[in-house]
Amino acid sequence: MASTTKKWTLELMTCRRILFIMVTSGFILNGLLKTMFNIAIVTMIKKNNETSNSELFDWNEDQKQNILGMFFWGFALTKIPSGRLAEMFGSKKVSGYSMVLAAVLTIITPVIAHLNYYALLTSRVLMGFLIGASWPALMPLSFKWIAPTEQSVFMSCITSSSIGYALSSILGGFLISEYGWPSVFYFSGTISLLWSGFWFYLIYDSPRQHPRISPKERQELENKIKETGESGKKIKFTEIPWKQILSSGPVWAIAFAQTASFFGNMTINAELPSYLDQVLHYNIQQNGILSSLPNWGVYISSLSYGYIADRLLKSERMSVTAVRKVFGTYSLIVPSIFMILLGVWGNVAAVALTSFYLALIANAAVTAGHCPNILEVSPNYSGTICGLVNMVSAFGVYVATRLVALLLSSGHTFQDWRPFFWIQCGVYCVGGIIYLVLCSGRLQSWDSKRCKNETVKCTAEGIPLNKDVV
Secondary structure, three states, rough: OOHHHHHHHHEEEEEEEHHHHHHHHHHHHHHHHHHHHHHHHHHOOOOOOOOOOOEEOOOHHHHHHHHHHHHHHHHHHOOHHHHHHHHHHHHHHHHHHHHHHHHHHHHOOHHHHOOOOOHHHHHHHHHHHHHOOOOHHHHHHHHHHHHHHHHHHHOHHHHHHHHHHHHHHHHHHHHHHHHHHHHHHHHHHHHHHHHHHHHHHHOOHHHHHHHOOOOHHHHHHHOOOOOHHHHHHHOOOOOOOHHHHOHHHHHHHHHHHHHHHHHHHHHHHHHHHHHHHHHHOOHHHHHHHHHHHHHHHHHHHHHHHHHHHHHHHHOOOHHHHHHHHHHHHHHHHHHHHHHHHHHOOOOOHHHHHHHHHHHHHHHHHHOOHHHHHHHHOOOOHHHHHHHHHHHHHHHHHHHHHHHHHHHOOOOOOOOHHHHHHHHHOOOOOOOHHHHHHOOOOOOHHHOOHHHHOOOOOEEOOEEEOOOOOO
């Protein structure tokens, strides 16, 4: 009986499922670390009618937006280095050590905040640098562990960061009201350190390196995942086809889509607590609950989008290009409609909350759109390209935070916020149109030296992923 139970447990908890659980939980913590500060800063700043309090700070709106925006400088700067480091030294080390350092920095944030305003700015750049390493570092790992027709569902683990956003809103509101704003940093930093220990023990960069994987699972993965010639060796920086990458239409399609998505998604997550506080006038606990609601829907809907996309690919009813265009365009055009509603009726609580929520849920279709598209365009340079794309998009988010600071420099009313919603609508539309025109699901010829003068077919379970049936 005991041996049967052990066998059943081993079959259920395969190494790939453990990978999915760890990556998902890692992105949850990634989101938690990223947004706990956005919740805390609402109560870290003195209100106009508050008396002296040594725990609070006299930051004006421009200083506040500087603190929020500096995170995205680091978030942008880490993208290409983290992708390259993962290609060279493995995703396990890059993701693991970046989480350890981010956790430690989070725990000491209250000390840094009281030390000096500029020290806090520096720490936010460093935090962005560490948190931003996660996605580019994931790409080489997913290429070696996940079959092409299962990438959409696996990419939903990226949107599990939305659960982190939700938890930060709920837990942040509770912890601040009960124990004060420093408690959110101690809590999130500690559990992130615990996660890091499990990551280093359980995760390996490829099935071949894993000491505990069963022969059956290893064989199944090797049959599903056909690695190209260069995937098993380290690629030198000088060997990367930079000219071809930077002049590639499909790469720029992904870059524009990601920039538009980040511009809206991350700005909403960063600014929603402030909007609920300043425009809709919710208290901190109400703010936390309301800010968390859309993020649960984001993760659930991303799983649904990914499942539908993978089913379409396996059925061969649509080509990879067609599937990516449908979901990628949908993820940007639909949210633009809700930005219009916010621009007109954003001061009505029911309309504002519904529009924010549905815009984020629609944008979750990126997991079946441009996110897995990186691996289809160039699996060998996926870490580098993901880093490049995210660097461009992170600078876009920084521009968004500075734009908010400029628009709110004279006040925090709905009329002050209104122009931002119109701008956001335009950004979504431009990103969606460019992605629709330039997107491709074909493996690019420059991805492999062997592929420059031949048609390359990427197969998984006998399915021609570059088959053109658009």
